[in-house]
Amino acid sequence: MSRKKVGILISGRGSNMSALIAAAKEPDYPAEIIGVLSNKAAAQGLITAATEGIATASLAQSKFPSRDMFEDTMTQVLESWEVDIVCLAGFMRILGDDFVNRWAGRMINIHPSLLPAYKGLDTHARALADGVTEHGCTVHYVTPGLDEGEPILQAKVPVLPGDTPETLAARVLVEEHHIYPEALRILAAALP
Ligand code: GAR
Numbered sequence: 441m442s443r444k445k446v447g448i449l450i451s452g453r454g455s456n457m458s459a460l461i462a463a464a465k466e467p468d469y470p471a472e473i474i475g476v477l478s479n480k481a482a483a484q485g486l487i488t489a490a491t492e493g494i495a496t497a498s499l500a501q502s503k504f505p506s507r508d509m510f511e512d513t514m515t516q517v518l519e520s521w522e523v524d525i526v527c528l529a530g531f532m533r534i535l536g537d538d539f540v541n542r543w544a545g546r547m548i549n550i551h552p553s554l555l556p557a558y559k560g561l562d563t564h565a566r567a568l569a570d571g572v573t574e575h576g577c578t579v580h581y582v583t584p585g586l587d588e589g590e591p592i593l594q595a596k597v598p599v600l601p602g603d604t605p606e607t608l609a610a611r612v613l614v615e616e617h618h619i620y621p622e623a624l625r626i627l628a629a630a631l632p
Contacts, residue, residue: 444471444628447523449514449531450478454485455613456529456550456620461492463621471628475521477514479533495521501533511539524631527624528582537584547582548627550620552612554594555580559587564605564612575599575608577616579623592623 446464448457457476464473476489481498489496497517504510518526528549540547553563555578567575576596581589595615599608 443469444524444631445474445522446471446525446527446624446628447474447518447521448476448489448527448529450476450483450485450529451480451532452483452485452530454483454488454529456616457485457527458488459617459621460527460529460624461489461494463625469621469625469628471525471624474523475517477517479531485530507536508538511536515539515542525624525627526582527620529620534586535582540582540584543582545581546627546631548579548592548623549582549587549589550616551578551580551587552609552616554578554596555587555591562605564608567599568603568605568608573599575612577612577619579619592626593619595619 448460450457461473463469464471473494475495475497476485478486478498479501481500486496486498499510499513501507501510504513524546526543526547528547553567554576558566574596576594578591578594580591583589595618597611597615
């Protein structure tokens with residue numbers, strides 16, 4: 441079995457990244473994590489990845505004259521790692537069309553809502569404000585429209601009395617860590 445090479449983009453904690461790294465240690469997993477790229481030098485996930493012996497890089501968009509040049513440099517880093525698949529795991533920047541199209545069909549994202557509900561930020565607080573009884577998370581393909589790409593997997597959780605955005609986020613995060621490795625397995629196994 442030839443395993444697909446994966447680059448992960450993060451901005452912070454990196455718990456979904458850790459779930460992907462853990463899954464890729466399974467002998468029959470069809471993907472391997474080659475490198476982790478952050479747009480924040482202080483991202484905790486960079487330390488976790490380096491501890492796992494995975495290549496890391498950080499690029500601050502503010503150091504580049506334009507978003508295009510920043511994203512071209514991200515592509516150069518990912519290409520230097522020869523990645524087949526890009527996983528966004530808490531990468532908190534909106535990506536430009538050129539970058540998105542460069543990785544079309546091979547870039548996926550984890551989003552903390554049951555898309556198409558609650559695209560964008562503050563998903564848990566917005567779900568609570570609406571009084572929904574069910575919430576969850578989605579792994580989807582990344583397309584130029586924000587959080588609009590085709591879903592690969594979703595997981596639902598109940599909203600419980602007394603939930604705060606934090607308690608709800610923690611319940612959803614458990615499910616994120618289940619469906620992200622599973623969605624990457626599906627994509628990696630499906631690619632030629
Ligand atoms: C996760 O909950 C992820 O779904 C969310 O950020 C968190 C990152 O946590 N992503 C988004 O909101 C993307 N718009 P992590 O760094 O521990 O994986």
